[in-house]
Amino acid sequence: MVSSASTSLLLLHHPTPTRLLHPISHARATNGLCDRRLSLPRRLHFPPILLSDAPRRRTRGAATIPFANVTGSASDPIVSEPERKSDLSDAGGDEEEWSSSKKLVKWGLLWSLLLRHKLRIGISVLSLVGCTTCTLSMPIFSGRFFEVLVGARQEPLWSLLAKVGIAYAMEPIFTVLYVVNMNVVWESVMSTLRAQIFRRVLIQKVEFFDRYKVGEISALLTSDLGSLKDVVSENVSRDRGFRALSEIIGTVSILFTLAPQLAPILGALMLSISVLVAVYKRSTVPVFRAHGMAQASMSDCVSETFSAIRTVRSFSGEHRQMSMFGNQVLAYRRSGIRLGMFKSLNESVTRVAVYISLIALYCLGGSKVKAGEISVGTFASFIGYTFTLTFAVQGLVNTSGDLRASLAAVERINSVLSGVEVDETLAYGLEKEIQEKEHHDEAIKLFSDDDHSGKNSRTVHYMSALKSAHNLSTLAWSADICLEDVHFSYPLRPDIEILSGLDLTLKCGTVTALVGPSGAGKSTIVQLLSRFYEPTKGRITLSGEDIRTFEKTEWARVVSIVNQEPVLFSVSVGENIAYGLPDENVSKDDIIKAAKAANAHEFIVSLPQGYDTLVGERGGLLSGGQRQRIAIARALLKNAPILILDEATSALDAVSERLVQGALNHLMKGRTTMVIAHRLSTVQNAHQIAVVTDGRIAELGTHLQLLAEKGKYDTLVGTQRLAFE
Numbered sequence: 001m002v003s004s005a006s007t008s009l010l011l012l013h014h015p016t017p018t019r020l021l022h023p024i025s026h027a028r029a030t031n032g033l034c035d036r037r038l039s040l041p042r043r044l045h046f047p048p049i050l051l052s053d054a055p056r057r058r059t060r061g062a063a064t065i066p067f068a069n070v071t072g073s074a075s076d077p078i079v080s081e082p083e084r085k086s087d088l089s090d091a092g093g094d095e096e097e098w099s100s101s102k103k104l105v106k107w108g109l110l111w112s113l114l115l116r117h118k119l120r121i122g123i124s125v126l127s128l129v130g131c132t133t134c135t136l137s138m139p140i141f142s143g144r145f146f147e148v149l150v151g152a153r154q155e156p157l158w159s160l161l162a163k164v165g166i167a168y169a170m171e172p173i174f175t176v177l178y179v180v181n182m183n184v185v186w187e188s189v190m191s192t193l194r195a196q197i198f199r200r201v202l203i204q205k206v207e208f209f210d211r212y213k214v215g216e217i218s219a220l221l222t223s224d225l226g227s228l229k230d231v232v233s234e235n236v237s238r239d240r241g242f243r244a245l246s247e248i249i250g251t252v253s254i255l256f257t258l259a260p261q262l263a264p265i266l267g268a269l270m271l272s273i274s275v276l277v278a279v280y281k282r283s284t285v286p287v288f289r290a291h292g293m294a295q296a297s298m299s300d301c302v303s304e305t306f307s308a309i310r311t312v313r314s315f316s317g318e319h320r321q322m323s324m325f326g327n328q329v330l331a332y333r334r335s336g337i338r339l340g341m342f343k344s345l346n347e348s349v350t351r352v353a354v355y356i357s358l359i360a361l362y363c364l365g366g367s368k369v370k371a372g373e374i375s376v377g378t379f380a381s382f383i384g385y386t387f388t389l390t391f392a393v394q395g396l397v398n399t400s401g402d403l404r405a406s407l408a409a410v411e412r413i414n415s416v417l418s419g420v421e422v423d424e425t426l427a428y429g430l431e432k433e434i435q436e437k438e439h440h441d442e443a444i445k446l447f448s449d450d451d452h453s454g455k456n457s458r459t460v461h462y463m464s465a466l467k468s469a470h471n472l473s474t475l476a477w478s479a480d481i482c483l484e485d486v487h488f489s490y491p492l493r494p495d496i497e498i499l500s501g502l503d504l505t506l507k508c509g510t511v512t513a514l515v516g517p518s519g520a521g522k523s524t525i526v527q528l529l530s531r532f533y534e535p536t537k538g539r540i541t542l543s544g545e546d547i548r549t550f551e552k553t554e555w556a557r558v559v560s561i562v563n564q565e566p567v568l569f570s571v572s573v574g575e576n577i578a579y580g581l582p583d584e585n586v587s588k589d590d591i592i593k594a595a596k597a598a599n600a601h602e603f604i605v606s607l608p609q610g611y612d613t614l615v616g617e618r619g620g621l622l623s624g625g626q627r628q629r630i631a632i633a634r635a636l637l638k639n640a641p642i643l644i645l646d647e648a649t650s651a652l653d654a655v656s657e658r659l660v661q662g663a664l665n666h667l668m669k670g671r672t673t674m675v676i677a678h679r680l681s682t683v684q685n686a687h688q689i690a691v692v693t694d695g696r697i698a699e700l701g702t703h704l705q706l707l708a709e710k711g712k713y714d715t716l717v718g719t720q721r722l723a724f725e
């Protein structure tokens with residue numbers, strides 16, 4: 001009688017059953033790898049744990065960053081071998097140390113971020129002790145309560161009830177304090193870490209973006225980092241994480257204190273059953289994960305169908321899409337039924353664990369009570385601790401699973417980000433900008449790297465020899481740009497030489513057109529001029545200075561590029577134009593002036609909200625010609641002395657082309673311009689036309705000169721005329 005009443009009462013101490021997570025969140029919380037593999041193609045191979053080893057070997061090369069000591073001749077290496085070695089030794093040691101210093105998410109970093117919140121961590125620890133004490137005191141009070149009821153204990157009932165009341169009142173207060181403070185600390189750590197990872201990705205060399213897909217990169221910041229975030233935010237509840245650990249330690253200690261003769265056998269039995277059940281339940285994680293994956297494929301199918309609805313209609317593809325979606329629905333149903341089965345099994349095994357522990361307690365404890373070795377109250381308390389221990393052990397096993405998934409996610413982040421090369425010149429410029437702005441910008445503060453002893457100091461050391469940017473703009477407005485014996489292979493295809501000894505001078509303030517067959521290397525020249533890549537041999541100079549001696553962020557300010565497919569951001573028209581200037585405070589008058597010069601003002605004011613009209617994703621709410629004119633307005637606002645037009649009008653119809661060409665003519669005035677165009681009619685007026693074939697300049701001259709030469713250019717013109725006729 002007593003025992004059944006106490007069981008039901010004591011059950012109230014454990015209102016939280018072991019959680020069964022939502023399939024998606026469960027898959028995410030327990031296995032970042034799963035999410036990742038959902039979105040990752042086979043290209044990215046991650047060995048299980050020592051993921052950073054392979055990149056480590058590669059990282060040695062990362063020290064070979066082209067920096068200072070740029071000297072005269074085109075063939076001179078930018079950095080000599082001994083210097084590279086000294087950079088490594090400056091970095092403070094052997095290869096291991098160097099590669100580990102390239103890891104972004106390190107224990108040291110996490111620790112230093114945590115230490116920023118000492119007060120909150122202190123409050124969390126105290127409240128954890130508080131809520132565990134309250135929780136673990138309840139079964140004792142319950143035991144005493146029953147002893148008082150059956151007359152085995154001489155204690156005023158009101159005094160006991162008052163103590164129980166205090167414990168009940170304090171536990172939720174401590175819990176709130178613990179959860180809130182832990183969350184605030186971890187959210188702050190995670191936001192800084194997320195910003196640091198974003199920044200690290202942002203400063204990678206362009207080849208990084210050739211190597212990894214956008215989805216892969218975004219998975220680092222979402223699912224992988226999310227898994228690290230969840231390790232705390234999903235484990236602050238009752239029966240998880242630190243609470244579970246403290247409850248286990250507390251319970252075992254109390255059991256040994258209350259009944260040393262019962263505790264060893266009973267404690268060992270309860271622990272082992274709970275661990276077995278928890279391990280079994282972890283083994284069912286793939287079922288949860290499979291359900292999450294089935295749901296993801298179903299939603300992929302939906303978004304693909306409706307985002308391509310016009311294509312579906314035009315191919316009468318409705319039936320095919322229905323069949324595809326139907327298959328996904330059936331797969332989702334199958335996995336849902338399987339999941340339901342496993343959920344009920346999981347629920348049952350938890351109960352089985354509790355029941356076995358209780359029966360063991362009744363058998364062992366009951367006999368001890370009868371023999372007068374332990375009191376009824378102690379026995380009743382033990383029932384409460386049976387529940388506490390069972391749930392806490394299972395919670396801790398789940399937490400350890402989450403922890404393992406998080407460690408794997410951290411390894412992935414490190415392996416991706418330490419295996420490739422940071423664009424040091426870009427990193428340097430950005431670091432300077434952050435340091436200038438962080439004092440009055442909360443968002444930018446997140447990106448500041450406090451680890452000045454490490455990578456940054458090395459970057460600054462490298463960069464100290466770079467030329468001051470003060471005169472770059474002046475030089476760019478007044479000097480020629482020369483490509484001297486430029487050789488180039490893309491980093492991902494090092495065996496294929498795209499440019500093989502290209503020489504070309506872009507005269508200051510004039511227009512140079514690049515023409516030639518597809519794949520000849522014209523856009524590659526643009527990429528080198530933009531400094532997305534560096535020549536593998538030879539150099540590009542401005543007024544005789546190798547352009548690598550200028551900071552990349554400064555260089556970006558003197559070069560404007562207008563592409564065939566201009567990229568607009570999904571903000572307003574005005575903000576897209578203002579993107580031309582790094583400073584956020586661009587005046588509306590300047591924006592309008594640029595838009596007028598780009599023949600864009602009229603159509604902009606006719607939009608529903610004028611300059612405040614949102615342009616949609618990648619500018620999808622505007623026509624190609626409108627997008628192009630906004631891009632030109634952006635370039636006009638930027639007012640860079642070097643201009644690159646890469647097929648800027650080729651995607652437009654005749655009317656748009658006329659409008660855009662007018663804007664371009666305005667833009668080109670007085671700037672050193674390089675134009676790439678397949679339509680030769682658009683480059684006839686260039687000051688010089690360079691015919692690119694096989695990675696070299698095959699012919700160079702004006703339109704008339706080249707026609708008179710009757711060479712490749714003449715043939716190209718002839719072919720186009722023929723095609724036109």
Ligand SMILES: Nc1ncnc2c1ncn2[C@@H]1O[C@H](COP(=O)(O)OP(=O)(O)OP(=O)(O)O)[C@@H](O)[C@H]1O
Nearest residue numbers: 210490492493498517518519520521522523524525
């Ligand atoms: N990121 C890259 N990685 C590896 N190879 C590349 C990359 N980009 C271009 N290539 C290769 O470089 C060669 C030259 O390409 P490029 O785009 O410079 O030619 P193009 O003359 O501009 O051609 P088109 O007129 O068709 O635009 C091509 O063979 C192309 O496959």
